[in-house]
Each structure stands twice: as C-alpha cells, then as structure tokens.
Amino acid sequence: MTAAGITEPREAIGRARAGDAEAWGELYREYAPAIFRFCRRALPTREDAEDATMEIFMKLRGKLNQYDPARSFTAWLYKVSANHCWDMLRRRKSRQDKETEEVENVPLEHPDPGQLDRLIEQRTSHEVRKALDKLGPRARMALVMRYYSDMTYDEIADELGVRRAFVGVVLLRARHELRQVLEGNAALAAGGAS
Amino acid sequence: VSETPGNKIQHLDEMTCLLYIERQIDRTRAQEVSLHAQECASCRTLLHALERESRLLTRAMLEEEEPLPARLAEFQERARRSVQWVWGVVFGLAATGAYALYTGYVEPWQQQLEQAGFGGSNLLSLLIFQGAFWKGWQSMITLLEVVALLTLAGFGLTFFRRRIRRSSVLALVLAGFCTVLALPGPASASEFRKGESTTINKEETINGDLFLTCGGRGHVDGTVDGDLFFFGQGLDVNGHVTGDVIVFAASVRINGQVDGNVRSFANNLTISGNVGKNVLAFNEVLNLDSAGKVGGSLTTFVESLGLDGRLGRDLFAFFQHASISGTIGGDVRAKGNTVSVSPTAVIAGPFRFEGNTPPEVSPQAKLASPVEYHKLEHKPRYMEGHYYVWRIIWTAAYILFGLALFLLVPKFAGETISAAERYGAPIGLGVLVFFGVPIAAIVACVTVVGIPLGILAIGFWILMLNCAEIVVGTVVGNWILGHATDTWEMIGRMALGFAIVRILYTPLAQVHVLGSLVGLGIWVWGMGAISLALYRRIEPVISPGASSPPLASPPLPPHTTVGGQPA
Numbered sequence A: 001m002t003a004a005g006i007t008e009p010r011e012a013i014g015r016a017r018a019g020d021a022e023a024w025g026e027l028y029r030e031y032a033p034a035i036f037r038f039c040r041r042a043l044p045t046r047e048d049a050e051d052a053t054m055e056i057f058m059k060l061r062g063k064l065n066q067y068d069p070a071r072s073f074t075a076w077l078y079k080v081s082a083n084h085c086w087d088m089l090r091r092r093k094s095r096q097d098k099e100t101e102e103v104e105n106v107p108l109e110h111p112d113p114g115q116l117d118r119l120i121e122q123r124t125s126h127e128v129r130k131a132l133d134k135l136g137p138r139a140r141m142a143l144v145m146r147y148y149s150d151m152t153y154d155e156i157a158d159e160l161g162v163r164r165a166f167v168g169v170v171l172l173r174a175r176h177e178l179r180q181v182l183e184g185n186a187a188l189a190a191g192g193a194s
Numbered sequence B: 001v002s003e004t005p006g007n008k009i010q011h012l013d014e015m016t017c018l019l020y021i022e023r024q025i026d027r028t029r030a031q032e033v034s035l036h037a038q039e040c041a042s043c044r045t046l047l048h049a050l051e052r053e054s055r056l057l058t059r060a061m062l063e064e065e066e067p068l069p070a071r072l073a074e075f076q077e078r079a080r081r082s083v084q085w086v087w088g089v090v091f092g093l094a095a096t097g098a099y100a101l102y103t104g105y106v107e108p109w110q111q112q113l114e115q116a117g118f119g120g121s122n123l124l125s126l127l128i129f130q131g132a133f134w135k136g137w138q139s140m141i142t143l144l145e146v147v148a149l150l151t152l153a154g155f156g157l158t159f160f161r162r163r164i165r166r167s168s169v170l171a172l173v174l175a176g177f178c179t180v181l182a183l184p185g186p187a188s189a190s191e192f193r194k195g196e197s198t199t200i201n202k203e204e205t206i207n208g209d210l211f212l213t214c215g216g217r218g219h220v221d222g223t224v225d226g227d228l229f230f231f232g233q234g235l236d237v238n239g240h241v242t243g244d245v246i247v248f249a250a251s252v253r254i255n256g257q258v259d260g261n262v263r264s265f266a267n268n269l270t271i272s273g274n275v276g277k278n279v280l281a282f283n284e285v286l287n288l289d290s291a292g293k294v295g296g297s298l299t300t301f302v303e304s305l306g307l308d309g310r311l312g313r314d315l316f317a318f319f320q321h322a323s324i325s326g327t328i329g330g331d332v333r334a335k336g337n338t339v340s341v342s343p344t345a346v347i348a349g350p351f352r353f354e355g356n357t358p359p360e361v362s363p364q365a366k367l368a369s370p371v372e373y374h375k376l377e378h379k380p381r382y383m384e385g386h387y388y389v390w391r392i393i394w395t396a397a398y399i400l401f402g403l404a405l406f407l408l409v410p411k412f413a414g415e416t417i418s419a420a421e422r423y424g425a426p427i428g429l430g431v432l433v434f435f436g437v438p439i440a441a442i443v444a445c446v447t448v449v450g451i452p453l454g455i456l457a458i459g460f461w462i463l464m465l466n467c468a469e470i471v472v473g474t475v476v477g478n479w480i481l482g483h484a485t486d487t488w489e490m491i492g493r494m495a496l497g498f499a500i501v502r503i504l505y506t507p508l509a510q511v512h513v514l515g516s517l518v519g520l521g522i523w524v525w526g527m528g529a530i531s532l533a534l535y536r537r538i539e540p541v542i543s544p545g546a547s548s549p550p551l552a553s554p555p556l557p558p559h560t561t562v563g564g565q566p567a
Helices: A010-017 A020-042 A046-066 A073-091 A097-105 A113-122 A127-131 A139-148 A153-160 A163-193 B016-022 B028-040 B043-064 B070-075 B077-119 B125-133 B134-141 B144-161 B166-182 B385-408 B410-419 B424-444 B449-479 B486-510 B514-538
Strands: B193-194 B205-207 B210-219 B223-225 B228-237 B245-254 B262-271 B279-288 B299-303 B304-307 B315-324 B332-341 B351-355 B372-376
Touching: A010 A020, A010 A046, A020 A046, A020 A073, A020 A139, A020 B043, A020 B070, A046 A073, A046 B016, A046 B070, A073 A139, A073 A153, A113 A163, A113 B043, A127 A139, A127 A163, A127 B043, A139 A153, A153 A163, A163 B016, B016 B028, B016 B043, B028 B043, B043 B262, B210 B315, B223 B449, B385 B410, B385 B486, B410 B424, B410 B449, B410 B486, B410 B514, B424 B449, B424 B514, B449 B514, B486 B514
Parallel strands: B193 B210, B205 B223, B210 B228, B228 B245, B245 B262, B262 B279, B279 B299, B279 B304, B299 B315, B304 B315, B315 B332, B332 B351, B351 B372
Antiparallel strands: none
C-alpha cells in the first residue's frame, strides 16, 4: 500500500522483475500517464516530456532488479523520474549557476499576508500551470518534486544536490518566482481590460 | 521572527511559516509558532495563504489536461510488435513460396491433366477457382499483382491499426478480403484475359466488360457487350463493342463497330469502322479513314492528323500537321503548325486555326465560312503582358482559395502552419510524400481493383500540391508580421506572404533549373507540413476518461487538504 492507501500492483511488479514482458506492459500502462504528467510539469516542452517518459521507462526496465520490494514502488518510480528530468535540465546548462547564486545571495521579501491570500484566491489551476512553464528549471523541478510527487525534503535535497536545510529556501524562492509570474499576468490582464 | 516596520509587533517570517505548514520544524518550535498564530491575525493569514498556495499547486499539477500521446501509448508494444513484424514477413514469404510452388508445379500439372481430359473436376479447381473465387482471377493474378495486393493490404493495416485494435484490424482486413473474393460475380461480370496474343473469336460474345492485356497484338473479332479495356502492343477491333474502348497500345485499328466512346493513348490510331460517340486521342498519328465514321466529336493531341472520313460533330485538335479531306459536322478549333484542307472536304461550322503558317485551303472545299487564322507568336511568356495579368488573377484566386480553406478548417490550418515552421520534419516528409504518393498510386492502379484508391490518392496529392504555396506563403507572412492569434490575422498573413512568394518566384521561375528547384522546394515544404498536420490528426490519443492508473493521484502531503477537506 502507498501512503495514500492505493494498492500497488505487487504481483505485476514481481513478474516484471522476473522478466515477464506482459507484466512489464501492465506496469507501463498503469504508470505511464502519471510519469508523463510528471515530466510534462517538470520539463519545458511536450516533446521533451514524451522523450523523457520513454527514456525513463527504458531505464526502469534495466533497473527493475535494483528496486527494493520493501519500499514503495511509486516513490521509487518518481525518484528515478526526477533524477532523469533533472539530469536532462542540467545538461542544457540553462541558467543553473546564475540561479544558485541568486538563491544564495538575494534576500526574500516578506509578503503582505492579505495580498498573498487574495492572489491565491483569484488564481486558477490553469493559470498556475501556465505560470509554472515560465519558471526556471530548478524552481520548477523543486515544486514538482514536492507538490506533485510528494517527495521528502531529504529526497529533494538529494536530487538537486543541495543541503537539506537549503530545500526550504529553494521552495520558498520558487513560490516567490511563481507569485511574480502570476502577479505579472494579473497586471497584464488588468492592463488589457482597461 | 521578523519585526514589521512601524510597529513593535514581532511576526513569524515566511520561511518559518512554510516549514511549519510543511511539518519540517521540530515539535518545540512548532508549538511556539502555533501559539503565536493564535494571537497574531497577520501570521494566521500568512499561514492560511501558504497552505492554500500548497493546495493550489498540488491541484494544478495533478489535474489531467493532456491525454497520453499516441507514441507513448504504443511504446510498450513496440518490442512485441517487432516480433510480430518478423512473423508477418515469415507469413508473407511463406505465402509467396506457396504461390510460386502452385504456379511453378501444380498449375502446369493441372493444365497437363486438363489437356489429357481430366480438367474441370479436380478438387482444387472446383473449390477455389470455380467457387468462391471469381474465375477471372485465375488468369489475372501474377506474382507482381499479388505483391501489389499485399502492399495495399499493408497500407490498409498501417493506416487502420492506428485507429482501432490490432485484432479488430486483422479481422476487418481479412473479412474485407474474403468478402471481396467470395462475392459472386454478377451476370455482367468483367472478363480478364491475358496472353502473348489474345483473340476474341468472331462467334464469341463477352457479356460484360473485357480487360485484355497481352504482350503482342489483341484481336476483338466477336462481340463485347460492355466496355473494352486494352493494355498491350496493338489492338484490332473488327467486331462489335457496345460500350467504350479504352486502350493503351502502340497501334490501334478500329475496323468494326464501337457504340460508345474511344479513349486512346497510342502511337497510331486508325479508325476505319464506326464509333458511335466521341473520340479522345493522345497519339502520334491519327487517321480517320475514308470509310471511318465518328458520330460525336473528336478531341485530339497528335503529331499528324488525317481526317478523310466523317466526323459527326466538332473537331478540337492540337497537332503538328493536319490534313482534312472528309466531312466535319460541327466547328473546328485547331492549333498547330500546318493544316491543309482538300477539295473533297466539307466543314459545316466555323473553322478557327491558330498556327505558324496559314492554312492551305482548296477553293473546291465546302466550308461554312472562311478559315479564321491567327498566327502563333513565339516569345517568352514573361515578355507578354497577359502573362502578368494571369499571374495576378491566379494569385488572387489562390488567396481566395486559401481564405476559404482557413475559414473552413481554421484549427487544421493553424496546425499545418505550426508544422511548417518546424522546417526539418515537414521537408523530409514532403520529399517522401511528393515522390512516394504517385508511386504508391501507380502500385495501387496495377492491381486494377485498386484503381479507385490510386485515383483518390493522386487527387489528394494534387490538392496538397495546390495548397503547398498557401502554406509557405503563410509562413512567410508570419515571418514578417509575427504569429497570428486568430483566423483573420492568419488569413492576412497568408495573403501577404502568398503575394510576396509569388512576386519573388515569378522572375525566379524564368531562371533555368533554379526556378524549378525553388518551385520543388515550395511544394515539398508545403506538402510535408500538410502531411505532418494530418499525421498528428490521425494519431490516436488515449481519452482523458480512460481508466486512471493508481499513480494518477499521487499521495498528497499529509498536511495538505484537497477541496477544503483534510487529505
């Protein structure tokens, strides 16, 4: 059972580990949509997400013997997926060094609680997804790992290669970045309406 | 803990609030935060806002707004499919081997047996060729045709397997084949005959259409109560054909009676008999002998035309040289090098000739009116004013055509333009479609039964060819004005871009080779974009309503709530 009380297909996992192609097909059919969605949230384009999903499953097939049945299969799957997506993003060298520097040096401004509450109240899921697309890779990856796949701070630290104590900063900075995008959109919408 | 400027109240900082709601701080510190929040409305609001932000993030990420792409849906089946392809190849080779065995050994023995007086009663012949199989197949099927049929079936499978389940596809295709083959032939079923030299004897009557293919010369001395299709070296029609004659041959002679039309694609066509309706001929030499008679009109593209017989209605002809000494019951509109009208000629309607030299008309010839002659002027097209007028008219017509397309299928038009802007993929696919579709259409036509499919494919290919320039024009429009957000903006860009492409291409088209290459590039690019957009359209998707995997709703963080309820 997972944390959410969902039964994992233990029997299929066992057969897949033994090399049963049908069982592997079952696992793929069950988990591919969720892994694709994970990649879709973490990576910049749909094509990247498609490629990543395929690569992750190819990788998983080879690594299935390394999976410890005592642990959650779902969690393991997300860990491998996060690792793969983060590797992809890192290989592109998109603003990573600069971001790290920014995170460590720029102080975070304390938000106005009422204003923040109103902003959250007014935004829809669709707007948040659009805003996520505009975030930097690290911020986006951190949010996806935490709020899509429910990874722990330790796991996030491990994946991002930062100290555990720094994960909160990364997440908070990501939220600030997201709010800025959402506020920018709101300002644009207000400008357009006037 | 931070201190708000202007007052002395200390507030929780945002990081502490976040770590609190994420349960990442120790119990003692959490109690302090909890106590403070009970007393401080501002911090309570901040905690509340951060928690709502977490829920909003989780909800936004979990919502499924995109179906699983087709290539992912099919991905896990690839390995198995590759094995299935091997089986397919094995099956194909086995079938070909069996067929070769039959034609190489069984059939000759069968023929020998038949010649020895045992024919017509053996089980194989009874069950297959005299039964469910329509007997014409016996003489029609060759190895090439089998391969062509299998190719068609392969295309069918490839197309339909994307739409429905594999087992259903196989069942569908096999059932389709069986149905087609098992259908009993109607009373007027077509007859197929082939051989080195094929003859329909004088006493013989074919009820229905007749397809003749032969390496040598075919003779139709009997009666064909239907249409006659001929492919071969030469054809003599000495008998009676009640339908049309469609012929592809080096030499054709119509000595008998054809009640319908004659469509001829041959080197030489000689008509000494009667043709009830019209004649359409693409030939080197065409002769309507003095005894020959055509009831309708004659439309022809020939090098040499001799018209000594009787033509019931109009003559419309392009030729190098024509000689008219017979009777024409209607108008004459002709374009060519030279034409001579003999004393015996009778022309009932007006005679308009456009040529290099004035027509030689005998004073004894009976013409309804003097020949209206226009000398052909030879100068480059681009030196003529009307060339540009027509270019403008055609440009406007294409823009109108594009406008209609964009309004009829705006979404597909948008997808096509997006596909065109990927450059590499559409050009690659365009090369394949530009050369591949006509080849596939020819392969389809070889099977005879695939002719409708082949014609359909060619028709669609021509449509894509005509849309290609519009696609490229729209991309050019996008380069200049930026991307459009609605249909009318897209139409504006299409019109501007198309006009620019035309303006640039008009002088370029006059440059030898380069003009052709640029034209080819435009076609390939545009056709590839349309094909790519089409491919993406027919690419199946898994519906969002399909059974959801266990992972579709990953566990929420234990401290978050969904829809206002604790998780």
